[in-house]
Amino acid sequence: MKNILFIFIITSICFLNLTAQTATQPTGDGSSTSPYQIASWQNLYWVSQNSTSWGSYFEQTADIVLPTTGDADDIHAWDSNQGWTPIGATDKFHGFYNGHGHTVSNLYINRPNTANVGLFGHVGHMTSTTEATIIEQLGVIDVQVIGARGSGTLVGRVTGNGNTLIDKCFASNGSVVGDGATGGLVGSNNSYLTSPANNQKPIISKCYADIAVSWSRKNPSGADKFGGLAGCNQKGITSNSYAIGSVTVDNDPQVASIIPQRIGGLAGCTIYKGLIENSYSAAVVTTYGTVELTGGLVGYVIVGGAGGSDDGFVNSSFWDTEVSTQSTSGGGTGKTTAEMTTETTFTAAGWDFTIIWSMDPGINNGYPYQSWQTFLDDEILPVNWVKCLTTINADNSVDLQWTNPANAVKNQIWYCSYDSLPGATGYPEYGSASDYTVPDAPLPTGVSPNQDGWIRAATIDVATSYTHTGMERGYYYYVIFAETATGSFSPPPEPAAGLPFYRESISYWPGDVTGVPNGTDPVVDFSDIVLLSTAWGTREGDAGWNNIIDVGPTQDNMRRGRPLPDNVINLEDLMIFSTNYESTDYEFYPTNKQYDPEPVEIELLVEQADDLMIASLLLSTQNEQVKGLEINLNSGSGLVLEEVTAGEIWQESGFFRSGSTANSLNITGALLGTDNCLPAAGNIAVLSFGITGSESSLELGDITARDIWNQELEINSNMNVTEPGTEIEPPPQDVLQGNYPNPFNPSTTITFGLQQESPVELVIFNTKGQQVKTFSRTIMPAGYHHITWQGEDNAGRQLPSGIYLYRLQTSHTTLLRKALLLK
Structure with missing residues (x-):
C-alpha cells in the first residue's frame, strides 16, 4: 500500500509539472552592466514570480x-484562471525595464477583486526618495485586463517621485475594466507626497493608448x-x-446609489498639483x-484650491469635440475633427513637431502621432467596439460606433440576423434557437458577401460610426473590420470583458406597434x-390576440433586450x-431615483356591512421605487365582484x-414613462363585493412588483385576510375614484365618496x-356612491371613442378625473 501511494504521489507531481507554466531565469545578472535579457514569455513570467528581482535592470x-x-500553456488557465500575475505589488517594481521597441501580446488578467493590476502592478521607489524607476519603449497589444481599483494595461498604479518615468510606451487593441482609477495605459499616476513639488x-x-476603458459596475466600488x-x-x-x-x-441601470465621476x-x-501638458484625446x-x-x-481639475495646493493644471492640450461627443472638459481646449487634424492647431500652442510629434493624413487618422511610432501597412490591429444600439426615434435602424487602428483606410460592416440561427424564428415570435451559437466571424477578404449567415452590409471609407438601415424588424449581430491601403484586413474585434467579438441589438423599439409592419411610427x-x-389579457388563439403586442419578457427584463x-x-x-x-432613446434614461431596493409592503384591508364588502389594497414602501404591480386575490364562493376602482396612486400617466374569473381576481398596473414611479404609499384599488353566501373569505395571492x-x-x-366585520365608514374627505372599467365599452361606473x-x-x-353629459344635481348622504355612465350624451346619443373628463362638484370641493372610451 505504501509503494502504491508513493507511485501515485510521484505521478501527480510529474503531471502538475508538465501542465503548469514554466518560469525560465533570463540570462544576465540584473545589473546596469548586465541587465536580465527578456527573450521569451517564460523569462517574463520568471520576473513576475521573483519579487527579489524587481529592483534590477531588464x-x-x-x-x-x-x-x-489553443496553446499548451494558455494564459487563461494560469493561477486558477486569473491569468497573469502583475510585476510589483506590496513590494513595488522599482527597477529599470527597457523594451527596446518590442511588445508583449495576449496579456490576460482576470482579477476583479485585486487592486493595482497590469503587466506591472505597482511601480515606484522603495527606499530612497530619489531612487529612479523607469519603464520605456514597451508596448502591450491584444490585452484584456479586469481588476479592482488601480487597473491599467501597462501599469496598474504608480506611486513614485520625480525620477519615476514611463516613456515611449503604448497599449493598443484590447480593454481594461476596473472599479476606479482605471486607464488605458496606467491606472493611477500618483506621487508619494501629499503636495509634491515639480x-x-x-x-x-511620449506615450499613447488605443484601448477600450470601462467601469466594472461593482458594488461597492470607488467608481x-x-x-x-x-x-x-x-x-x-x-x-x-x-x-x-x-x-x-455605464450606470444604467444604476448600481445601488453609486454615482460614477471623474x-x-x-x-x-x-x-493636487497634477499636470497635463502638450497632450490630446x-x-x-x-x-x-x-x-x-x-x-x-x-x-x-481643481482650480483655485486651498492655497493652490489642491490645484491641477492643464496646459496646451486639446480634445476632439466631435469624436468624443463631449462639448466640455475639466481642462484643455475643445476642437473639431478638422482642427484636430491640422498641424497649426498644435504648433500655435508650442508643440514640438521637429523631434516629438509628427502628422500625416494617411497615418493615425490624421491626428498627431509620436515620431518614434512605426506603422506597418501589411499588419493591422482589430477595431475596438464603442456601441451598438437602436437608432433614436427610428425603426429598422441600428447605430454602430467603433475606433480604428492607426493605419486603417476602409471599414467593412457585417451583420447576422437572429432568425438565421438554427431553430430560431424572426420578429415577432423569436422562437428559441435550439443551438444558440452565433457563427464564427466571416472572412472580409472573401468574395462572397454572404457567409454562414453573415451578410456584408457595407464597405466604407474609414470612419468611426455607421447606421445600418433597410433591414426587417428583428434582432441582429454585428462585426466590423478595418482595411489598410495595401488591402490587408484586421482580424475581428477581440472579445473583451466577457463580451464576444460581435455586438448585438434589436432594430426597433419594443412597444412601438402602431403602423407595423410599415414602421411609420417609430415611437x-x-x-x-x-x-x-x-x-390586454388575451392569449394566443383568443379572439383579439395580436402577437406583435407580445413583447415581454425580454432578456434580463431590460427594455433594450430581445423579446422572449x-x-x-x-x-x-x-x-x-x-x-x-x-x-425611445437607449442613451437617455433619465432618473433621479437613487435608492437601495427595499421590500414592498402590500396590505389588504376589508370592511363589511350586511351584504356588502369593501376591500382596499394599500401600497407602502420606503421610497418611490415601484413602477409596475400585479396582484392576485382569491375569494370565497360567497363573494361576487361588483366593481374595481383604481386608487389615487395611478395618477394621470397610469x-x-x-380581470376576474370564478373565485379569483387580477389587478395589474404601471406608470407610463421611463422615470415615473408610484408614490411611496397610497391606495392601489378599492374592490366592492356582494356577499351571497357564507364563504366570504378574501386573501392575497401571488404579487409581483417591478422597479x-x-x-x-x-x-x-398580509397574505390572509378573512371576514372582518367592521362597518363601512364615510371617507375623511370627499373623494373621486377612478371609473371601472377604464378603458370601457359600452358603460363604466364612477365611484365617489x-x-x-x-x-x-x-x-x-x-x-x-364641451359638456356632453350632466347627471342631475341632487343631495346625497355621506358615504360611497356609484353612477353608471353608458357612454352617451345628454340626448342619449352614443359618443365616439376618445378621452373624456368627468368632474365631481360638491359643497366642499371640485374633483376631476379621466376616462377612455374605446369602441
Whole structure:
C-alpha cells in the first residue's frame, strides 16, 4: 500500500509539472552592466514570480507572445484562471525595464477583486526618495485586463517621485475594466507626497493608448477616475501623450446609489498639483445613466484650491469635440475633427513637431502621432467596439460606433440576423434557437458577401460610426473590420470583458406597434397603449390576440433586450411598453431615483356591512421605487365582484387593468414613462363585493412588483385576510375614484365618496371642454356612491371613442378625473 501511494504521489507531481507554466531565469545578472535579457514569455513570467528581482535592470530582446487559447500553456488557465500575475505589488517594481521597441501580446488578467493590476502592478521607489524607476519603449497589444481599483494595461498604479518615468510606451487593441482609477495605459499616476513639488511627480511622457476603458459596475466600488490614457493623474505629470480609444461608464441601470465621476478621454482627473501638458484625446467618451464630472480631455481639475495646493493644471492640450461627443472638459481646449487634424492647431500652442510629434493624413487618422511610432501597412490591429444600439426615434435602424487602428483606410460592416440561427424564428415570435451559437466571424477578404449567415452590409471609407438601415424588424449581430491601403484586413474585434467579438441589438423599439409592419411610427406613445389595451389579457388563439403586442419578457427584463414572447398579454408586456413610453432613446434614461431596493409592503384591508364588502389594497414602501404591480386575490364562493376602482396612486400617466374569473381576481398596473414611479404609499384599488353566501373569505395571492429598470422587488404582505366585520365608514374627505372599467365599452361606473351630506353634480366633458353629459344635481348622504355612465350624451346619443373628463362638484370641493372610451 505504501509503494502504491508513493507511485501515485510521484505521478501527480510529474503531471502538475508538465501542465503548469514554466518560469525560465533570463540570462544576465540584473545589473546596469548586465541587465536580465527578456527573450521569451517564460523569462517574463520568471520576473513576475521573483519579487527579489524587481529592483534590477531588464532589457527585452524580442516581441513576446503570451500563450493563449489553443496553446499548451494558455494564459487563461494560469493561477486558477486569473491569468497573469502583475510585476510589483506590496513590494513595488522599482527597477529599470527597457523594451527596446518590442511588445508583449495576449496579456490576460482576470482579477476583479485585486487592486493595482497590469503587466506591472505597482511601480515606484522603495527606499530612497530619489531612487529612479523607469519603464520605456514597451508596448502591450491584444490585452484584456479586469481588476479592482488601480487597473491599467501597462501599469496598474504608480506611486513614485520625480525620477519615476514611463516613456515611449503604448497599449493598443484590447480593454481594461476596473472599479476606479482605471486607464488605458496606467491606472493611477500618483506621487508619494501629499503636495509634491515639480521634481517629486512621476511622469508619463511620449506615450499613447488605443484601448477600450470601462467601469466594472461593482458594488461597492470607488467608481471614479476613468481615462483613456490614465485613470488618475493626481499629483503626476502627463506630457506629450495621447489617447484614441474609448472610455465607457455605464450606470444604467444604476448600481445601488453609486454615482460614477471623474471620467475623461485622456485622464479622469488631474488635481493636487497634477499636470497635463502638450497632450490630446480623440477618444470616444460615453456614459449611461447617472454620472458626474465627465469631460472630453479630463473629467475633473481643481482650480483655485486651498492655497493652490489642491490645484491641477492643464496646459496646451486639446480634445476632439466631435469624436468624443463631449462639448466640455475639466481642462484643455475643445476642437473639431478638422482642427484636430491640422498641424497649426498644435504648433500655435508650442508643440514640438521637429523631434516629438509628427502628422500625416494617411497615418493615425490624421491626428498627431509620436515620431518614434512605426506603422506597418501589411499588419493591422482589430477595431475596438464603442456601441451598438437602436437608432433614436427610428425603426429598422441600428447605430454602430467603433475606433480604428492607426493605419486603417476602409471599414467593412457585417451583420447576422437572429432568425438565421438554427431553430430560431424572426420578429415577432423569436422562437428559441435550439443551438444558440452565433457563427464564427466571416472572412472580409472573401468574395462572397454572404457567409454562414453573415451578410456584408457595407464597405466604407474609414470612419468611426455607421447606421445600418433597410433591414426587417428583428434582432441582429454585428462585426466590423478595418482595411489598410495595401488591402490587408484586421482580424475581428477581440472579445473583451466577457463580451464576444460581435455586438448585438434589436432594430426597433419594443412597444412601438402602431403602423407595423410599415414602421411609420417609430415611437411608443398613446396610440400604442391603445393597442395594448385592446389586446390586454388575451392569449394566443383568443379572439383579439395580436402577437406583435407580445413583447415581454425580454432578456434580463431590460427594455433594450430581445423579446422572449410568452403568448399572453400581461405585466411582462406592460413593463416594456411603459419603460419605453415616450423615451425611445437607449442613451437617455433619465432618473433621479437613487435608492437601495427595499421590500414592498402590500396590505389588504376589508370592511363589511350586511351584504356588502369593501376591500382596499394599500401600497407602502420606503421610497418611490415601484413602477409596475400585479396582484392576485382569491375569494370565497360567497363573494361576487361588483366593481374595481383604481386608487389615487395611478395618477394621470397610469395604466390600470383588472380581470376576474370564478373565485379569483387580477389587478395589474404601471406608470407610463421611463422615470415615473408610484408614490411611496397610497391606495392601489378599492374592490366592492356582494356577499351571497357564507364563504366570504378574501386573501392575497401571488404579487409581483417591478422597479423602473423592470427588476423584481421583494414583497411583504398580509397574505390572509378573512371576514372582518367592521362597518363601512364615510371617507375623511370627499373623494373621486377612478371609473371601472377604464378603458370601457359600452358603460363604466364612477365611484365617489362624501364626507357628509352634500349637493352633488357630476359632469362629463370632451377634450374640447364641451359638456356632453350632466347627471342631475341632487343631495346625497355621506358615504360611497356609484353612477353608471353608458357612454352617451345628454340626448342619449352614443359618443365616439376618445378621452373624456368627468368632474365631481360638491359643497366642499371640485374633483376631476379621466376616462377612455374605446369602441
